[in-house]
Amino acid sequence: MAKAVGIPERQASRPGVESGRSLFGLIKHLTVVELNWFAWAHADTGTELWDDAAPVADGRRCATR
Template sequence: MNSPVTHVPQVPHVPYTGGEKESLHISLDRHRDVVLWKLEGLNDEQLRRPMTPTGTNLLGLVKHLATVEYGWFCSPFGRETEKFWFDTATEDMTVGPDETTADILAFYARARAAADASIRKTDLETTGTAWNGRIVSMRWVLIHMLEDVLRHAGHMDILRELIDGATGSYPAAP
């Protein structure tokens, strides 16, 4: 059986002697790309299929990650975010029937772009106020988001394996 993955992504490498901000950002990007690879080759039903008793599915995890990209990288530092069409407290991991896969992927792309702009323009020591009232630095947010993306990419590893048996961080080279 041929793999539905049509390309092998260029895997970014964290520089061995890079600066702290550059290294954290590249590491975050590596795992953001893993999140997207976990979706490749799957149809809409597979992306939305509830795989746990709580209803966790691949597309819902992407929606959640988009939400937290805005919530941690943009809002605390006064950067613009888009208006959400859902309740972030209860619906950020749920994909409604009127939300298309393309809509969620575009939302994630916009969130990543906004987050990347905030990362580029904000020094590591700069602080902002998070949604929970805590004062956070960009350094802390980068570390926290790296942890969050890694955690959910791990969830996606398991869900993808249960759906079609695909494993690994990136597709094997042909």
């Protein structure tokens, strides 16, 4: 995420590759993958895994619990 500091929100929201993934989308995806990995592999919490394709409420850029 340090590499994304200072990038304007408009630019980070715009798809940058043919798949349609934006920088915000990539950061959200990687965050969800890491959270799910630790919940599943290390914490063994039995909690429901997050979905990186789920819509984000209230205009926020990342999901909160």
